[in-house]
Amino acid sequence: MSDTIFGKIIRGEIPSDFLYEDEHCIAINDINPQAPVHVLVIPKRGIPRLVDSGADDKELLGHLMLVAGKVAEQQGVADAFRLIVNNGANAGQTVFHLHLHIIGGRPFAEGRMAG
Numbered sequence: 297m298s299d300t301i302f303g304k305i306i307r308g309e310i311p312s313d314f315l316y317e318d319e320h321c322i323a324i325n326d327i328n329p330q331a332p333v334h335v336l337v338i339p340k341r342g343i344p345r346l347v348d349s350g351a352d353d354k355e356l357l358g359h360l361m362l363v364a365g366k367v368a369e370q371q372g373v374a375d376a377f378r379l380i381v382n383n384g385a386n387a388g389q390t391v392f393h394l395h396l397h398i399i400g401g402r403p404f405a406e407g408r409m410a411g
């Protein structure tokens with residue numbers, strides 16, 4: 297597990313309400329939400345960036361996608377949400393422990409890339 301803020305949250309060193317937890321990942325509300333629903337799905341395995349994952353992570357990465365869909369449903373945004381992974385500082389990644397952003401609950405401009 298990486299020693300980022302997310303590692304500390306996963307280890308329980310920083311209190312946080314888990315919206316979802318299983319043996320592979322957790323989901324928490326983003327502390328600085330960009331939309332009414334802004335949830336982070338975070339694997340317990342501390343992979344720094346998406347590009348640092350490998351063939352061994354194939355099942356985990358698929359699992360994170362499935363959990364993201366379930367959590368989106370649980371949050372009432374199954375019909376309209378975006379799933380975002382920022383990879384690298386120049387793409388806006390600030391916490392170097394892989395995570396998926398689920399963003400929903402507000403209209404999205406058609407074709408817009410930014411969350």
Ligand code: AMP
Nearest residue numbers: 301324325326327328382388389390391
């Ligand atoms: P990224 O910029 O893709 O690395 O995303 C990191 C996200 O983590 C940002 O949206 C932050 O608002 C969020 N964040 C940072 N610290 C916490 C925390 N303690 N609890 C929940 N979300 C956090």
